[in-house]
Amino acid sequence: MPKVNPKIFEAFVDPEGGEWIRIKSGTYENVVWRPVDIVMGEDNEEGSANMNFRVEFLEGPEFTKMPDENDKQFEGLCGKIILDILQESIEAAESVGGNPQV
Numbered sequence: 001m002p003k004v005n006p007k008i009f010e011a012f013v014d015p016e017g018g019e020w021i022r023i024k025s026g027t028y029e030n031v032v033w034r035p036v037d038i039v040m041g042e043d044n045e046e047g048s049a050n051m052n053f054r055v056e057f058l059e060g061p062e063f064t065k066m067p068d069e070n071d072k073q074f075e076g077l078c079g080k081i082i083l084d085i086l087q088e089s090i091e092a093a094e095s096v097g098g099n100p101q102v
Contacts, residue, residue: 009021027073030063
């Protein structure tokens with residue numbers, strides 16, 4: 001799976017300490033969100049699995065309006081970002097000889 005350009009998203013921490021993801025460029029620039037209720041399905045014959053999640057948005061005048069609930073492009077982008085973050089976590093854990101905790 002191709003990685004999402006890491007320059008288009010970054011970690012964002014709100015004033016109360018909440019952890020979010022901010023999209024830095026493109027169609028969804030300045031949308032701040034985080035995945036909730038992530039559920040990974042069983043591996044299929046191809047060795048992949050379905051992933052289901054909900055998205056929570058950080059709202060405020062300084063943030064871009066949240067995308068439409070049925071925006072498949074945004075949904076796909078969020079899924080790719082989540083997978084990139086999980087893959088980076090696994091690679092980081094493996095590089096220090098540990099077991100990934102994702």
